[in-house]
Amino acid sequence: MRPITVAALSLSALSLAACSTAIEAVKGPELAPIGYPAALVPVEQAYLPEPTSASANSLWRTGARSFFGDQRARRVGDILTVAIDINDRAQTQNATQRSRSNSASGGVTHFFGLENSLGRAFPGGFDPANMIGTEGEVTANGSGSVNRSERVNLTVAAVVTAVMPNGNLVIQGRQEVRTNREVRELTVAGIVRPEDISSANTIRHSQIAEARISYGGRGDISRMQATPAAQSLVERFSPF
Incomplete structure (x- = not known):
């Protein structure tokens, strides 16, 4: 009975691995979770409780910001602007004899x-x-030989989802734009230092640690440009 159980478990594990590989071949690779260190699990969206109002005779209100104070994002729920300007070019050639x-x-x-x-x-x-x-x-x-060129120039607003013990901020932002029957998606996530945020409450993508930037879409155009699922599976698992 035990060999049958072991064989069933092995077959189940192989089926799950094949299913995961097939899904990746169809949907494309997924981004890795943000890590600080890399073993840190993804941070969930945090929500702040509603602040309590002060009495009418008080000079200060809870949650109010000073006109002369620092307006940069530094707390959970604050918003900052991420400027993405990627202009990468790589060329590699090699020969072996x-x-x-x-x-x-x-x-x-x-x-x-x-x-x-x-x-x-x-x-x-x-x-x-x-x-x-x-x-x-x-x-x-x-x-x-490899000759690759990429150009992305966008801005997106991100929300501070967590403040780490050393003061660094975990941010996450998402933007969707729909044009006709095509939806363009832009996501950005990572860890930033409060000192790197400019006085205009913006930060460059090159200053984000563990940066995860994704720009793509879904709809009629993306579906027509994508490789058919059956063809992707054949190309991935073909031994020739």
């Missing part, structure tokens, strides 16, 4: 006294001194 050759030979001087009689068994004759001979040669040539 390998070759190897070897040869070996061997003979037998004494073989139970039959070394001279073996020649009658072979039509072409037999030389005991050159009984064994091997030769081998291996040649491999390979080359590859």
Whole structure:
């Protein structure tokens, strides 16, 4: 009974792994969760309680901001602007050439006294001194090149979802724009230092640690540009 249970568990694990790989092949790769360190689980959206109002004869209100105070985001629920300006270009070329050759030979001087009689068994004759001979040669040539260029220039508002013990801020922002039957999605998440936020309450994407930036869409255009699901599965699992 136990071997059957182990086999069933193994088959279930393989099925789940294959299902996960198939889903990734169809939907595309997912972004990794934000980490600080990398083992930190994703932070959920936080909501602030409604502040209590002060009495009418008080000079201050709970949650009020001073006109001359720092207006930069520093608390959970505050909003800041993220400026995304990505202009990456990468070009890589490599070539590999390998070759190897070897040869070996061997003979037998004494073989139970039959070394001279073996020649009658072979039509072409037999030389005991050159009984064994091997030769081998291996040649491999390979080359590859990568030429990539990316350009993204956008701005998105993000919300502070958590304040870490050292004062760093965990931010997350999402923006959706719908045009006809196409929805464009922009998401940004990461960890920022309060000192890197400018006086205009903005920060550059290059100053975000563990940055996760995604720009894509869904709709008719994206569906027409995407590779069909069956073709993606064949290309991924084909052994040739």
